[in-house]
Amino acid sequence: MESRLSIAGQAVQPILVMFPLGLFSMAVIFDVANLLGGPGLLGALAYWNIVAGLVGGFLAMVAGAIDLAFVRRPVAKRIGVLRVLINMGVLVLFAVILMVRVGNDDRAAGVGLLLIELVALSISGFGLWFGGELAHGRTPAFAKAAAGNRGY
Numbered sequence: 001m002e003s004r005l006s007i008a009g010q011a012v013q014p015i016l017v018m019f020p021l022g023l024f025s026m027a028v029i030f031d032v033a034n035l036l037g038g039p040g041l042l043g044a045l046a047y048w049n050i051v052a053g054l055v056g057g058f059l060a061m062v063a064g065a066i067d068l069a070f071v072r073r074p075v076a077k078r079i080g081v082l083r084v085l086i087n088m089g090v091l092v093l094f095a096v097i098l099m100v101r102v103g104n105d106d107r108a109a110g111v112g113l114l115l116i117e118l119v120a121l122s123i124s125g126f127g128l129w130f131g132g133e134l135a136h137g138r139t140p141a142f143a144k145a146a147a148g149n150r151g152y
Contacts, residue, residue: 016063018058043104068080
């Protein structure tokens with residue numbers, strides 16, 4: 001899928017996706033360290049990483065939606081919509097985590113929230129792989145059966 005938003009010939013959306021992924025990953029690392037007995041500051045750092053990751057994720061989602069608006073082939077458009085939905089699902093999961101943490105005075109997460117963070121991070125990893133396959137013009141393996149011989 002060719003990107004319409006680019007700077008110096010480089011697509012903007014794949015670059016923007018890396019920031020929230022790194023921020024969400026660091027939030028998980030900070031939460032694990034906090035649950036293993038680290039200082040209370042680590043919970044607050046994880047909280048603010050999630051806030052910044054949501055802002056960056058929203059910008060990446062907008063860039064992806066703009067790119068998707070210019071896709072003409074129906075099979076590629078369907079796969080692109082699935083990629084956007086995966087990314088939106090991850091953002092919704094982290095937004096729910098953030099809302100639950102707001103009620104806590106030290107903004108720390110418990111084991112349950114950490115597990116949800118790990119699930120959301122796993123889903124985002126799948127979304128990144130999926131977007132990479134789409135960006136390089138390869139149909140992901142599970143989409144080949146749905147696409148048939150039509151290709152894209």
